[in-house]
Amino acid sequence: MARTSARRQELMKAAVSVFSRYGYHETGVREIAEEAHVAVGTVYLYFSGKTDLFVSLIDMLYGRVMEAVLANRRQSGNAVTKLEESLEAVVKVLLHDRDLARVVLIKSIGSEPMLEDHLWHVHQTFANLLVEELQECGLTPATAQVGAWAWVGALSEIFGLWARQPALDLEAMANEVRVIFWKGWGLG
Amino acid sequence: MARTSARRQELMKAAVSVFSRYGYHETGVREIAEEAHVAVGTVYLYFSGKTDLFVSLIDMLYGRVMEAVLANRRQSGNAVTKLEESLEAVVKVLLHDRDLARVVLIKSIGSEPMLEDHLWHVHQTFANLLVEELQECGLTPATAQVGAWAWVGALSEIFGLWARQPALDLEAMANEVRVIFWKGWGLG
Amino acid sequence: MARTSARRQELMKAAVSVFSRYGYHETGVREIAEEAHVAVGTVYLYFSGKTDLFVSLIDMLYGRVMEAVLANRRQSGNAVTKLEESLEAVVKVLLHDRDLARVVLIKSIGSEPMLEDHLWHVHQTFANLLVEELQECGLTPATAQVGAWAWVGALSEIFGLWARQPALDLEAMANEVRVIFWKGWGLG
Amino acid sequence: MARTSARRQELMKAAVSVFSRYGYHETGVREIAEEAHVAVGTVYLYFSGKTDLFVSLIDMLYGRVMEAVLANRRQSGNAVTKLEESLEAVVKVLLHDRDLARVVLIKSIGSEPMLEDHLWHVHQTFANLLVEELQECGLTPATAQVGAWAWVGALSEIFGLWARQPALDLEAMANEVRVIFWKGWGLG
DNA sequence: AATGAATGAGGATTCATTCAT
DNA sequence: CATGAATGAATCCTCATTCAT
Numbered sequence: 001m002a003r004t005s006a007r008r009q010e011l012m013k014a015a016v017s018v019f020s021r022y023g024y025h026e027t028g029v030r031e032i033a034e035e036a037h038v039a040v041g042t043v044y045l046y047f048s049g050k051t052d053l054f055v056s057l058i059d060m061l062y063g064r065v066m067e068a069v070l071a072n073r074r075q076s077g078n079a080v081t082k083l084e085e086s087l088e089a090v091v092k093v094l095l096h097d098r099d100l101a102r103v104v105l106i107k108s109i110g111s112e113p114m115l116e117d118h119l120w121h122v123h124q125t126f127a128n129l130l131v132e133e134l135q136e137c138g139l140t141p142a143t144a145q146v147g148a149w150a151w152v153g154a155l156s157e158i159f160g161l162w163a164r165q166p167a168l169d170l171e172a173m174a175n176e177v178r179v180i181f182w183k184g185w186g187l188g
Numbered sequence: 189m190a191r192t193s194a195r196r197q198e199l200m201k202a203a204v205s206v207f208s209r210y211g212y213h214e215t216g217v218r219e220i221a222e223e224a225h226v227a228v229g230t231v232y233l234y235f236s237g238k239t240d241l242f243v244s245l246i247d248m249l250y251g252r253v254m255e256a257v258l259a260n261r262r263q264s265g266n267a268v269t270k271l272e273e274s275l276e277a278v279v280k281v282l283l284h285d286r287d288l289a290r291v292v293l294i295k296s297i298g299s300e301p302m303l304e305d306h307l308w309h310v311h312q313t314f315a316n317l318l319v320e321e322l323q324e325c326g327l328t329p330a331t332a333q334v335g336a337w338a339w340v341g342a343l344s345e346i347f348g349l350w351a352r353q354p355a356l357d358l359e360a361m362a363n364e365v366r367v368i369f370w371k372g373w374g375l376g
Numbered sequence: 377m378a379r380t381s382a383r384r385q386e387l388m389k390a391a392v393s394v395f396s397r398y399g400y401h402e403t404g405v406r407e408i409a410e411e412a413h414v415a416v417g418t419v420y421l422y423f424s425g426k427t428d429l430f431v432s433l434i435d436m437l438y439g440r441v442m443e444a445v446l447a448n449r450r451q452s453g454n455a456v457t458k459l460e461e462s463l464e465a466v467v468k469v470l471l472h473d474r475d476l477a478r479v480v481l482i483k484s485i486g487s488e489p490m491l492e493d494h495l496w497h498v499h500q501t502f503a504n505l506l507v508e509e510l511q512e513c514g515l516t517p518a519t520a521q522v523g524a525w526a527w528v529g530a531l532s533e534i535f536g537l538w539a540r541q542p543a544l545d546l547e548a549m550a551n552e553v554r555v556i557f558w559k560g561w562g563l564g
Numbered sequence: 565m566a567r568t569s570a571r572r573q574e575l576m577k578a579a580v581s582v583f584s585r586y587g588y589h590e591t592g593v594r595e596i597a598e599e600a601h602v603a604v605g606t607v608y609l610y611f612s613g614k615t616d617l618f619v620s621l622i623d624m625l626y627g628r629v630m631e632a633v634l635a636n637r638r639q640s641g642n643a644v645t646k647l648e649e650s651l652e653a654v655v656k657v658l659l660h661d662r663d664l665a666r667v668v669l670i671k672s673i674g675s676e677p678m679l680e681d682h683l684w685h686v687h688q689t690f691a692n693l694l695v696e697e698l699q700e701c702g703l704t705p706a707t708a709q710v711g712a713w714a715w716v717g718a719l720s721e722i723f724g725l726w727a728r729q730p731a732l733d734l735e736a737m738a739n740e741v742r743v744i745f746w747k748g749w750g751l752g
Numbered sequence: 753a754a755t756g757a758a759t760g761a762g763g764a765t766t767c768a769t770t771c772a773t
Numbered sequence: 774c775a776t777g778a779a780t781g782a783a784t785c786c787t788c789a790t791t792c793a794t
Contacts (some may be wrong), residue, residue: 007774025213026301029768039776041770050768112214120352146364149349150342156342158334164308177332184372195757219786227759232786383753402677405789417756417791426789487588496728522722522740529665529721530714540684544599552710560748571778593764603780605766614764 008046011036012060015053020099020163024054028112055118061104062122064093069129079136080187086133087151087181091174094155098170102163105156127152137187151181196234199224200248203241208287208351212242212303243306248293250310252281267324268375274321275339275369279362282343286358290351292346315340325375339369348362384422387412388436391429391540396475396539400430400491431494438498440469445505455512456563460515462509467550470531474546478539481532503528513563527557572610575600576624579617584663584727588618588642588679608641619682625668626686628657633693643700644751650697650716655738658719662734666727691716701751715745 014036018027029050033040047053068089074081094101104119127148134144154177164168182188202224206215217238221228233257235241256277260270282289292307315336342365350358370376377472390412394403405426409416423429444465448458470477482496510520530553538546558564578600582591597604611617619671632653636646657679658665668683691712700709718741726734 022301028766033777040768041776042774044769045252047775066304079213080367113210116211138206142360143364143368146361147368148348149345150365152339153343153345153348154338155341157337160341161337172330173334176331177338178373180331180335180369182372183374184368186371216783228785229760229787232756233757238785388675390591398677399680404718404787409756416789417755418753420790421753442624488587492587518736519740519744522737523744525721525725526718526741526744529717529719529724531718533713534710536717552707553714556707556711556714556745556748558748559750560744560746562747592762604764605780606778608765609778 005046006160007038007042011038011043011046011053012056015057016103017099019054019057019103024112051112051115054115057100058104058119058122061093061097062126064097065090065126066129068093069126079133079138083130083133083187084182086130087178091155091178094159095171095174098153098159098162102159103114106160106163123152134185137185139185143185147181147185151177190262195226199231199234199241200245203245204288204291206246207242207291212300224345226247231326239303242303245288246292246303246307246310249281249285249288249312252285253278253314254317256281257314265353267321267326271321271325271375272370274318275366278314279343279366283359283362286347286350290347294348305367311340322373325373327373331373335369335373339365342369381422383414383418387414387419387422387429388432391433392476392479395430395433400488427488427491430491432481433476434491434495434498437469437473437476440473440504441466441502442505444469447503455509455514459506459509459513459563460558462506463554466530467554470535471547471550474535474538478535482536482539495505499528510561513561515561519561523557523561527553530557569610571602571606575607575610576621578663579621580667582603583618583621583667588676592602601631609710615676615679618679621664622668622679622686625657625661625664626690628656629690630693632657633690634674643697643702647697647701648746649668650694655719655742658723659735659738662726667750668725670724679697687716698749701749703749707749711745711749715741718745736746 011032015032018031018035021027022031029043030040032053033043036043043053047056069086072085072089075082075085077085094105119142127145130148130151131141131144134147135141139147155174158170158173158177162168162173179188192310199220202266203215203220206223209215210219217231218228220241221231224230231241235244257274260273260277263270263273265273282293315333318336319329319332322335323329327335343362346358346361346365350356350361367376387408391403391408394411397403405419405492406416408429409419412419419429423432434528445462448461448465451458451461453461470481504523506524506527507517507520510523511517517521531550534546534549534553538544538549555564575596579591579596582595585591586595593607594604596617597607600606605620607617611620634649636649636653639646639649641649658669691709694712694715695705695708698711699705703711719738722734722737722741726732726737
């Protein structure tokens, strides 16, 4: 069960496609298998189950996000610039993997407790990163904590809006959100 | 099937309690019935099904929210003050019905398409209200639209955070969010 | 639980009406109660249950049929005339209580074993009567037995046909059946 | 979901066995599955539901009956002979598939509206065939129509009788019915 | 006698998961 | 590795029946 394998990647891609259309509960393992042009049983060769498959999607997205953020961190520069670049990096990843982002940010909440636990954990790790950077920019711990979560929530909602009205300019909206928070945090 | 009846209220209360713990899909009608100390069949005397019960919760919360906002609207005052009071009114309702708010804002996403359609509609109605007020405060239509949704998303996330760490001060966090957006919108 | 009572009669009438429209299984006790303008519980004051109510309908129809046949039997006359009059008497009752006849003849078969047992018993009692008369008219026991049942079956089917196409002349069809059997039995 | 498959045939056979004992409503999908030594879910791999399974039985019997009648039709011969052979063909099929015939003719009446509609349609198609042949034999349209239905009804009843008293000679009784109708129609 | 809210056993159906091929 | 037929636990909902008022 190698973490990387063409088949495994295909399955995850298929899963993103189907999950993003129907959501976690309304999607059957059969549909994912069909989308990937394999038999149902094959899914279980690469994932221990539907939940594991979903968890893998979460991990994939957050892996990419964390990677982007940490890559940015290694660069020197003042705190505000670093924060700005972190946020940009995150948004860039999310916009690049739009469907995946929508699945993870919107479609998964309220699913299985096990799933939510995992999502929460990964969520927290990521939020803490932002909290740190926000504090370095001079925000109080309380403001930083709330700010980080609020920003994530705002972005999630925007993805939900876009999911319903694909004609809207997701990129422009994400930018609008950034502007609001930047000013809101008094960093403008 | 009167819209108001002690039994019906009890069932909705029980439903909020169970849904907020397990989410829509992981909650069985049996569990709701048990929580309300009635038999399964009784649920169907007051609601046409599990979905209808959930929809009733959504409608209850949004009914209260809309009522609070519209009540505020009838008062005179300048646009900025009215907006401020609208936001306050919403938060006040959400804080008052914390569990219900958590169920509707967090636990229902990604449930049945039918549910999500209903939620979306009600969501939209409410967002439009805010968009109007934001525009009256001088924001461009684009900023207003994104701003309204972002604010709702930020609040939702805060509820999710609080759900996991009940020790946090929900009210303070909601206030923090308001401050961020207020400044973000350039209304401070 | 008097066998006769205005309420009881009303309930049976209502039952005939609803059963004849939807059949035994598709009819709920609630519907019968509503048709009779009483509460559900009231049905159980006059009948031990849905089955008992249906059995009562069977018994009512067969009671009337048997009464008509036996009344005819007491008259003198040759065997063939008596048979002719018996058949006429039966058909007259069935045509008079068309809906009831349809319920008992068509809609009940294939229902609960208990119901079918009862129906069978009453059916048998009645068939035996005809068998006797047919034998008196000179038919062999085998022909008489089969003939009696076949005649009942033919009539039942005609009622089913009429139920589907109410525009058809039930009386004329019943008469047609009589003619066929009369000749078929070699009594013409 | 191939129309023909060993499993599918086994399920239909099991269904005939159980339906013929308990009727449509009193038979649970579980019982059918058990009779076929498979799990409940397996039934749904071959049929879309209990109703579809039953409909398949109806169609199977009528398919065989129609086939037998139409095969006979293609042969030359005078109208009376053809009719005689048609009736013989029908009875032959029914006698060959006794249990199936009992299920369709007796146990299905008064089931679900949807089932009954289907049964009626198929019934009608078949009756029309007989009506045509009867008219070719010189019967008036009215007599032919009633005659066809009466004959089917008579046969059904005989099946019901035989179901209760398996010791009776079904074949002899069917023959007896044929004789009665033959004479009744004045074709003897 | 009459009511109708409440009951809860029972039934059809779904779907994640397994395993023999 | 891959398959997909088979599994059966789990779930929503119905409805005949009861009983406190």
